[in-house]
Amino acid sequence: MLDYDPFSDAVMRDPWPAYARLRREAPVFYLEKYDTWFLSRFEDIWWSTTRDVFTAERGVTPEMVLLKAEPPPDPVFSMLDLPRQRDYRRMLAPPYSRGAVGRREESTRARVRRLLRPLAERGHFDVYRELATPLAVEEIAELIGLPAEEAPEMRAQVARFFAREPGQVGTTPENEEERVRLLTRVAEIVAERAGSGDLSGDDHISVMLRTPAEGEPLSIGAVVAAVFTMLVTGSEVLPLSLANTVYYLWRHPDQRRALVDRSEDVRHAYAESLRYDQPTNLLGRFVKEPVEIRGEKLQPGQGVMFLWASGNRDESEFERADVFDISRRPRRTLSFGHGAHKCIGEHLSWLQGRVLLEEILTLAPEYEVDRPGARRAYSEFLHGYVGMPIEFEPL
Numbered sequence: 123m124l125d126y127d128p129f130s131d132a133v134m135r136d137p138w139p140a141y142a143r144l145r146r147e148a149p150v151f152y153l154e155k156y157d158t159w160f161l162s163r164f165e166d167i168w169w170s171t172t173r174d175v176f177t178a179e180r181g182v183t184p185e186m187v188l189l190k191a192e193p194p195p196d197p198v199f200s201m202l203d204l205p206r207q208r209d210y211r212r213m214l215a216p217p218y219s220r221g222a223v224g225r226r227e228e229s230t231r232a233r234v235r236r237l238l239r240p241l242a243e244r245g246h247f248d249v250y251r252e253l254a255t256p257l258a259v260e261e262i263a264e265l266i267g268l269p270a271e272e273a274p275e276m277r278a279q280v281a282r283f284f285a286r287e288p289g290q291v292g293t294t295p296e297n298e299e300e301r302v303r304l305l306t307r308v309a310e311i312v313a314e315r316a317g318s319g320d321l322s323g324d325d326h327i328s329v330m331l332r333t334p335a336e337g338e339p340l341s342i343g344a345v346v347a348a349v350f351t352m353l354v355t356g357s358e359v360l361p362l363s364l365a366n367t368v369y370y371l372w373r374h375p376d377q378r379r380a381l382v383d384r385s386e387d388v389r390h391a392y393a394e395s396l397r398y399d400q401p402t403n404l405l406g407r408f409v410k411e412p413v414e415i416r417g418e419k420l421q422p423g424q425g426v427m428f429l430w431a432s433g434n435r436d437e438s439e440f441e442r443a444d445v446f447d448i449s450r451r452p453r454r455t456l457s458f459g460h461g462a463h464k465c466i467g468e469h470l471s472w473l474q475g476r477v478l479l480e481e482i483l484t485l486a487p488e489y490e491v492d493r494p495g496a497r498r499a500y501s502e503f504l505h506g507y508v509g510m511p512i513e514f515e516p517l
């Protein structure tokens with residue numbers, strides 16, 4: 123009998139053995155405790171993300187789908203179905219297009235170099251905490267239109283909201299307090315901006331305050347909810363993915379060496395790390411209309427979780443799926459999702475991930491990871507390294 127539970131200590135620490143068994147023995151797995159189905163095979167997840175028999179409107183996070191936490195009362199595009207989602211997402215999408223992100227390369231590289239300068243002299247630093255996190259926070263704060271000086275504390279509040287202790291299932295009152303404090307401050311900033319009379323900027327807050335959706339102006343609550351979503355997604359996942367990549371390249375020195383000679387492959391190395399150890403482990407939907415997958419009948423009102431990280435290790439999609447190999451050129455992956463909710467920040471992540479790696483490999487091609495300091499996140503949702511100290515010859 124399979125005893126998979128996404129909140130179990132074993133799965134929070136190391137989900138891969140459970141995912142392999144699920145794919146093999148029960149690819150459409152039901153857990154009565156959460157009244158939810160778990161899809162672990164690539165093809166099933168790929169297919170499901172484009173079917174309107176599922177809805178995002180009752181929530182998408184493990185907290186909402188499994189523990190039935192209420193989704194936010196105001197509409198946020200990550201929790202809306204088509205066609206409603208379109209208006210809200212369209213408002214924020216322009217700076218994340220391939221072209222717009224391409225124009226950021228110079229400023230992103232300048233930021234990375236500025237952050238690296240004092241670290242390079244030291245000869246050791248934490249890639250997650252001292253390099254990737256500040257970069258992601260600075261860039262997303264600028265895109266959202268949050269005061270730069272407050273952004274680091276806001277990011278810390280997000281981290282404290284997601285922090286989990288062993289044995290913890292879902293959000294504690296302490297986690298929740300951090301979220302409320304953050305939302306309160308964001309609401310003040312949004313209200314001040316709304317009252318300022320100048321909404322001409324390209325930042326998300328200005329755009330949302332001046333653009334109607336579904337024929338109506340957005341409420342302050344809807345703007346705050348979108349800001350929260352962008353802050354969380356824009357600052358949490360890139361640092362995990364970069365720390366993971368640095369770790370796996372260190373574990374495979376031959377592949378890292380090949381990269382130093384062929385810098386055009388840096389992007390593929392980042393892509394392989396996203397496939398091999400996907401930071402956004404699982405997200406879900408609710409069933410809206412009866413649907414059958416592999417003979418299992420999913421009923422309206424039940425939850426369904428997409429185990430992205432498992433799909434990305436599916437042997438029927440990827441040869442030697444459990445091997446980290448930067449020479450892969452996969453036709454498709456689930457790293458940024460699929461369908462209407464496919465990641466809005468995909469191109470930004472490609473840019474930030476590639477530039478960060480290029481600059482690290484230029485500075486310290488032979489870096490060593492301080493293994494005892496490399497620490498993994500403990501969470502049902504976000505996986506990957508949240509501590510990644512490296513050492514190298516100081517400049």
Ligand code: HEM
Pocket residue numbers: 182199200201211262351352355356357359360363396401402405406430456457458459460462463464465466467468470471
């Ligand atoms: C390596 C980094 C990242 C990974 C692996 C990642 C992964 C994902 C995945 C798997 C989804 C699909 C969610 C679903 O279908 O329910 C998603 C959606 C989303 N991502 Fe990312 N993401 C990354 C970076 C970012 C960044 C930098 C931003 C912000 C700038 C961002 C913003 C979003 C948003 C807002 C959504 C929801 C889109 C919608 O519902 O229409 N992500 N991401």
